[in-house]
Amino acid sequence: MSGLLEGKRLLITGIINYASIAFAVAQLAQQQGAQLVLTGHGRLHMVEEAARRLPQTPPVIELDVTRDEQLASLAERVGRHVPRLDGVVHAIAYAPHAAICDDFLAAGWADVQSTLQVSTYSLAALVGAALPLMHPGSAIVGLDFDAAVAWSGYDWMGVAKAGLEASARYLARDLGPRGIRVNLVAAGPLRTVAARGEPRFQDIVTAWHARAPLGWNPADAGGVARACVALLSDWFPATTGEIVHADGGFHAIGA
Template sequence: MNGLLEGRCLLITGVINHASIAFAVAKLAQEQGAEIVLTGHGRLHMVEDAASRLPRPPPVVELDVTQNEQLATLAERLRVHVPRLDGVLHSIAFAPRGAVSGEFLATSWADVSTTLQVSAYSLQALTNAVLPLMDAGGSIVGLDFDASMTWPAYDWMGVAKAALESSARYLSRDLGARGIRVNLVAAGPLRTAASHGEPRFTDIAAAWRARAPLGWNPSDASGVARTCVALLSDWLPATTGEIVHADGGFHTIGI
């Protein structure tokens, strides 16, 4: 029996180590038949080490989404490994400490602008960079954290996620005619390398475990990975511009 992603070529960003959400997506995508390429920035040896733990170690290409030169050559560098792209996982976010310190009013523009560029604008920048490989349409999926409310110390990353959500809607509008779907997956809090930079992660995760109707395990990214893989497949051909929650139902519960 063929997998959901049999014969599809995917670009997976955001694999830092084997605990990354993107790693769980990459592993499941391969298990479902996809050919994948990973991107890494800075400490490429860490991404390459994570790649070696996958069922079929994929190639890794360097990508810093703040560098126009790297974005301009991305499609050409990917063509060395895949003939086209059928899907892209955007799992890119970063905020300087000053932007997630709990001092929202004191954050400098330098920290805010970095947060917005890496965590929100990068969705448009990455999409533009890979469009030459998506002539046959496809699916772009971004990882989100519900921006409809505030979270302790999440601060300007929350603002960036709100911008990410709006960007996904505009991209879905502009890319629909090309057969490209753009959706986000709003995950619950997961213990990843990135979460260590969130000062109130433990409190948020505890609230999730207590209130999510389906329960929540911050150490298990499998439910989020399955949601991403479903969106990257052909099984949701009429869905675009959506924020799909993979959070145990937490977002449905009031006080």
């Protein structure tokens, strides 16, 4: 029996180590038959080490989404490994400490600008760079954290995620005529490298334990990975501009 992603070629960003949400997506995607190309930035050896822990070791290429020349050459560099892209996973986010220090007014424009460029604008930049390799039926999936409310300690990253959600809707509008779907998966709080920089992370996890009707395990990204793989597959051909919550149902329950 073939997997959900049999024969598909995917570009997956955002893996730092094996605890990254993107790693869980990559692992499940390979198990479901996908061929992968990974991107990394900075400590590329860490991404390469994580890649070796996957069922098959995929190629890793460098991508700094703030560098125009790397975006401009992305399609050519990915094309050395795969002839086309059936899916792209956007799992890129960053905020300086001042932008997520639990004091919303503490961040200056330089901090906010960096947060928005890497965590919000990068979705459109990545899609534009990968578009030459995409075709009708391709899918883009981004990782989100519900931006409908303000979270303690999330501050400008919350603003960036709200922008990410809006960006996904506009991309869905513009890419729909090309047959390309754009969706986000809003995960619950997971213990990743990025989570270590959030000062109120444990408070958010405690709230999830209390309110998520399905319960929540911050050490298990499996449910989020399955949602991403499903959206990358052919099983959601009429779904775009959507935010799928893989959060144990927390978003649906009032205080």
